[in-house]
Amino acid sequence: MKNGKKILSVLLAGAMVLGMAGCGNSSNSGTSGSASGSGEATFKIGGIGPITGAAAVYGQAVKNATELAIDEINAAGGINGYQVELNYQDDEHDAEKSVNAYNTLKDWGMQALLGTVTSTPCIAVANEAAADNMFMLTPSGSAVECVANDNVFRVCFSDPNQGLASAQYIGENKLATKVAVIYDSSDVYSSGIYEKFAEEAKNQDFEIVAAEAFTADNNKDFSTQIQKAKDAGADLVFLPIYYTEASLILDQANKTGYAPKFFGCDGMDGILSVENFDTSLAEGVMLLTPFAADAEDEATQNFVSTFKEKYGDTPNQFAADAYDGMYAIKAAFEAEKVTPDMSVSDICEAAKTGMTSITVNGLTAGEDGITWTADGEPNKSPKAVVITDGAYKAMQ
Amino acid sequence: MKKKMSKTTKNNFITYAMVIIAYVIVQALVLSGSLSSLMQGLLVPLCIYVILALSLNLTVGVLGELSLGHAGFMCIGAFTGAFFSKCTQGAMPDGLRFFLAIVLGAAVAAFFGILIGIPVLRLRGDYLAIVTLAFGEIIKNVMNVLFIGKDSAGFHFSLKDQMSLNLGTDGVVIIKGAQGISGTPKNSTFTIGVIMVLITLFVILNLMNSRTGRAVMAIRDNRIAAESVGISITKYKLLAFSVSASLAGIAGVLYAHNLATLTALPKNFGYNMSIMILVFVVLGGIGNMRGSIIAAVLLTLLPELLRGLNDYRMLIYAIVLIVMMLFNWSPKAQDWKARHSLKRMFGKKEQTAKEGN
Numbered sequence: 001m002k003n004g005k006k007i008l009s010v011l012l013a014g015a016m017v018l019g020m021a022g023c024g025n026s027s028n029s030g031t032s033g034s035a036s037g038s039g040e041a042t043f044k045i046g047g048i049g050p051i052t053g054a055a056a057v058y059g060q061a062v063k064n065a066t067e068l069a070i071d072e073i074n075a076a077g078g079i080n081g082y083q084v085e086l087n088y089q090d091d092e093h094d095a096e097k098s099v100n101a102y103n104t105l106k107d108w109g110m111q112a113l114l115g116t117v118t119s120t121p122c123i124a125v126a127n128e129a130a131a132d133n134m135f136m137l138t139p140s141g142s143a144v145e146c147v148a149n150d151n152v153f154r155v156c157f158s159d160p161n162q163g164l165a166s167a168q169y170i171g172e173n174k175l176a177t178k179v180a181v182i183y184d185s186s187d188v189y190s191s192g193i194y195e196k197f198a199e200e201a202k203n204q205d206f207e208i209v210a211a212e213a214f215t216a217d218n219n220k221d222f223s224t225q226i227q228k229a230k231d232a233g234a235d236l237v238f239l240p241i242y243y244t245e246a247s248l249i250l251d252q253a254n255k256t257g258y259a260p261k262f263f264g265c266d267g268m269d270g271i272l273s274v275e276n277f278d279t280s281l282a283e284g285v286m287l288l289t290p291f292a293a294d295a296e297d298e299a300t301q302n303f304v305s306t307f308k309e310k311y312g313d314t315p316n317q318f319a320a321d322a323y324d325g326m327y328a329i330k331a332a333f334e335a336e337k338v339t340p341d342m343s344v345s346d347i348c349e350a351a352k353t354g355m356t357s358i359t360v361n362g363l364t365a366g367e368d369g370i371t372w373t374a375d376g377e378p379n380k381s382p383k384a385v386v387i388t389d390g391a392y393k394a395m396q
Numbered sequence: 397m398k399k400k401m402s403k404t405t406k407n408n409f410i411t412y413a414m415v416i417i418a419y420v421i422v423q424a425l426v427l428s429g430s431l432s433s434l435m436q437g438l439l440v441p442l443c444i445y446v447i448l449a450l451s452l453n454l455t456v457g458v459l460g461e462l463s464l465g466h467a468g469f470m471c472i473g474a475f476t477g478a479f480f481s482k483c484t485q486g487a488m489p490d491g492l493r494f495f496l497a498i499v500l501g502a503a504v505a506a507f508f509g510i511l512i513g514i515p516v517l518r519l520r521g522d523y524l525a526i527v528t529l530a531f532g533e534i535i536k537n538v539m540n541v542l543f544i545g546k547d548s549a550g551f552h553f554s555l556k557d558q559m560s561l562n563l564g565t566d567g568v569v570i571i572k573g574a575q576g577i578s579g580t581p582k583n584s585t586f587t588i589g590v591i592m593v594l595i596t597l598f599v600i601l602n603l604m605n606s607r608t609g610r611a612v613m614a615i616r617d618n619r620i621a622a623e624s625v626g627i628s629i630t631k632y633k634l635l636a637f638s639v640s641a642s643l644a645g646i647a648g649v650l651y652a653h654n655l656a657t658l659t660a661l662p663k664n665f666g667y668n669m670s671i672m673i674l675v676f677v678v679l680g681g682i683g684n685m686r687g688s689i690i691a692a693v694l695l696t697l698l699p700e701l702l703r704g705l706n707d708y709r710m711l712i713y714a715i716v717l718i719v720m721m722l723f724n725w726s727p728k729a730q731d732w733k734a735r736h737s738l739k740r741m742f743g744k745k746e747q748t749a750k751e752g753n
Contacts, residue, residue, distance in 0.1 A: 052710050053663070089703065094663045095655045096441060100700050103437035120659050123578050127656035128437075145578045145657070185557075186540045188575045188659070195558050211557075215540065216662070217533075 041340040043079055045070070045329065046110035047088035048101045048125060049117030055093035058318045062117045062139055063088045064311045065319035068303075069326035079333045082340050091116060095124035102128050111340065111347050112136070114325050117318065119143035119188050126152045135348040137329055137355075139321035143188050147376030151348050153355050154376060155321040155328065155364065157290065159192030162265045165382050166238065166288055167197045171204025175261060175286075176236030178209045180229035182222065182249060184241050185213035193240035193265055209234050214245075222249045226256055236261040243271040250281045266290060269317045272390060279390045288382045290364035291320035292392040300363050317364065324362030324370065331358040408601045411686045412594065419590045426586075434700060440654045442696055443589025444647045447596045449676035449692040450685055451643030454600050456674070457683030458609065459636040460616030461517070462525040465532030466644055467669035471660055472508050473501035473645025475539055475571065478580045478652035482570050483546065485581060494583040498592070498649045505645025508535075509638035517633045532670055539660035544571040576659035577652070584654040592650060593689075596643050600685060603639065612636045679721060694720075 047066050049059030070084045078084055087108050089101035098121030105113065112135040116122045122141030129136045130149035138146055138154045142162075147154050157165070170176060181197065184190035194211070201208050209232035212225035226249065229237055237253075237260050239246050246268050253259070264271075264287040272279050293304050293314050303323060307315040315323075332338075332354030338347050352374070359369040366381040373379065385392040401409075422439065425431040448470060455463045477497040484493050512531050519527055543554040547567030554560045558569055571577055603609045612632045614622040623629055652658045662668060676695055680687030698716060702709045723729050 051707065090709065092663065094661070095657050095659070096651075096664065099437055099655065100434060100441075101703075103432070103434040104700070104703055106433040120576075120657055120661065123657035124655040127582070143575065143578075148579075184574075186537075186574045191557070191574050198557070198559055213541075215537065217537070 041082055043082055043084045043340050044109050044111045045084055045086050046105035046113045047086060048091050048098055048115035050093040051090040053092045055118055058140065059117050061316050061319040062322040065315060065322040066114055066326055068307060068310065069323045073330055079330045080337060080339060091121050093118050093121065095121045098125050099128055111344055112329060112351065114139065114322065114329060116141060119146055122146045133345040133348045135351040137325050139325040140318050143192060150374065151352065152376050153372055155325045155378060157382065158377060159189055160196035162288065163193040163196030164200050166263065166265060167200035167204055169288060169384055170236065170263060171206055177206050178234045179206050179236045179238055180210040180232060180234035181208060181238045182212050182225045184215065186215035189267060190241050197238065197240065219245050220248065222252050226253050226258060230258045234260055236263055239264045239268065242267040243269065243274060247271055247274045247277045254281050266317050273314055282387045285387045286384060286395065288384050289317060290380060290382055291317040292385055294391050303363055320363040324360060324364050327362055328360045331360055404605055411597060414686065415590065415593055438697065438700060439586040440584045440589050440650065442693055443593050444650050445676065445692040445696045446593050446689050447647040448644055448673045449680065449688040450596050450600055451640045452673045453677045453683065453685060453688045454636060454640040456677050458604055459612055459633060463528040464525050464667060464670045465528035466673050467665045468532035468535035469505045469509060469641040469644035470648035470651065471535050471539055471665035473505040473648025474652040474658055476504040477501035477649030478577045478658050479570060481580055481653065482577060490583060494653065498646055501645045501649035502642040506638045506642035509641025510634055513634045513637040517637060529667055532667055536660045536665045540574050542571055543569065543573050545569040574659065576657065578657045580652050580656060580658060582653060582656065584650045589650060592646055597685065599639065608632065608635065679724060
């Protein structure tokens with residue numbers, strides 16, 4: 001009895017550990033990329049983003065767009081003549097899971113990371129990637145700290161940049177004198193934009209008359225915030241939030257008979273495709289966004305139609321960022337003649353140099369293309385669009 | 397092996413031995429390079445979840461009160477520890493700083509355990525569960541709007557936004573509301589994690605076998621009888637509750653020092669997490685510490701090991717959870733296990749195992 005129990009517990013402990021080791025190895029072989037692995041050397045690009053959970057929309061968009069870009073690149077002969085393989089892992093928008101996903105990809109043999117999609121996990125993964133000197137390009141990690149390490153670059157604007165650009169745009173174009181802000185204080189993206197916006201507002205000749213916050217736990221009823229903005233006499237409401245909440249605000253403001261100008265950031269992109277939302281309410285809404293799905297240029301139209309055909313969905317700006325990101329990696333690798341047999345660290349060093357020398361004329365690039373500085377920030381001009389007749393129209 | 401030791405002491409030693417053996421085997425695997433990066437990355441989280449499961453088991457199993465706000469205490473520990481580390485980084489050796497961060501995290505979490513325990517422990521059963529749930533959410537939400545900055549004039553606090561901190565030019569914002577704390581040094585290692593697991597086990601197992609622990613269990617089993625023999629209900633309840641909170645605080649400090657970023661999201665410090673920990677405890681067996689360890693390890697590993705299944709991962713995870721729960725705790729399955737137990741195979745026909753009761 002005594003011995004039996006002891007043996008049992010030792011067995012259990014052993015089984016636990018063996019299970020850990022065994023399964024760890026099996027996860028190496030359990031994943032497979034999209035490209036053909038016929039023994040030739042391929043580039044192994046990893047992707048991380050939320051495919052399940054509340055932020056799944058963004059992760060899914062990035063995943064699809066990355067796949068699309070890689071298929072195109074492979075069809076056109078790959079990067080430097082080598083095919084590209086993608087392995088995309090789920091992080092459930094959680095920093096801890098994101099690091100697990102990163103380690104899984106490392107076991108798979110990832111050579112560069114196109115990720116992660118959301119900011120908080122991005123900071124955690126960036127730190128791990130810095131320790132390994134792994135090249136990392138985040139399509140949409142917009143918090144300042146995401147690119148704190150010199151191996152990390154990003155495609156999207158940083159949050160403060162958007163706040164700054166929005167405040168300057170409103171000020172320079174004299175859109176309003178009294179501005180109200182409704183933002184999500186529990187969201188990094190939203191509060192990041194708001195803070196910089198408020199700071200810059202002091203230098204512009206408009207005044208913030210109301211700054212009303214909500215949190216992720218009460219993002220359905222905005223009547224208090226709208227009422228306060230109305231009482232303060234704001235003639236423009238700045239909404240640095242995502243489109244789902246923005247559509248509710250527009251709807252509820254309409255019901256209370258409040259019709260100021262509305263101004264949003266790139267998170268507002270997608271508002272026209274919200275289900276059961278009367279798009280006529282969005283008439284006249286202005287937003288700063290690097291990407292508009294109904295832009296007229298050929299690249300965007302091709303991208304949107306292929307994306308729709310393949311995934312049955314209109315791509316949002318996350319998808320566009322990821323698509324540009326993949327092409328940025330391609331350009332950087334080609335600029336420095338990176339080959340798959342180089343070590344991860346060598347690839348990183350080469351890509352770092354490559355990134356600062358390239359110009360990508362992508363979907364989110366505007367007219368002058370995107371260039372990068374060594375600190376990881378992109379240089380591109382934001383487009384201001386206004387919604388007219390249910391579609392984006394460029395302003396001025 | 398004459399019976400010098402009592403049955404409980406021996407049982408406890410088996411639990412310690414289990415942890416230590418697992419540690420030695422894993423270390424050997426790490427040193428020989430046969431452990432994948434994923435597994436190496438999971439070692440610290442495993443320790444964290446084991447500590448959380450053990451500490452919640454103290455409240456649920458030993459004290460007999462259902463708490464759904466355990467992640468809140470973890471959150472407090474995490475933010476306290478990370479805050480301390482950010483303030484003192486460079487001012488003292490890393491080892492000492494991390495040690496103090498753990499102590500401080502545990503102390504502050506214990507303080508909040510008492511603070512919250514005073515009103516909450518007046519309730520019982522479902523009511524207590526719901527109120528702890530609320531407190532857990534309050535803690536998370538307060539962390540989401542809390543801004544703390546530091547400049548030459550000292551610390552500045554705000555519950556509004558970064559601008560209202562009124563920092564001097566040399567000021568740095570340490571806790572940035574929803575953006576939390578970033579850039580916490582990565583100090584948590586597997587060895588420290590295992591040491592903390594052992595300390596947690598030591599505290600809980602010794603508490604259970606002490607006079608205090610017996611008093612706590614007496615309250616659990618029959619409150620009126622316990623009161624009638626002169627046991628102070630409030631005192632012992634608070635004691636167990638705050639010890640449990642402080643251990644969760646330790647897990648929080650480890651968590652904060654394992655990732656470069658710390659934000660109070662519903663995912664990591666919300667009620668989802670509290671319930672997750674409760675699942676570890678229930679699956680492992682309420683009041684059964686060894687079971688908690690095994691359940692926490694298995695359930696933390698499972699979603700990661702299922703990564704190969706891609707989109708079906710979380711679905712399969714849920715199904716496996718249901719199957720495991722049934723296999724472990726349905727009466728039929730228990731009968732079956734009793735008939736096919738290892739003990740019977742070893743030829744000893746003793747009575748069936750009654751662990752977990």
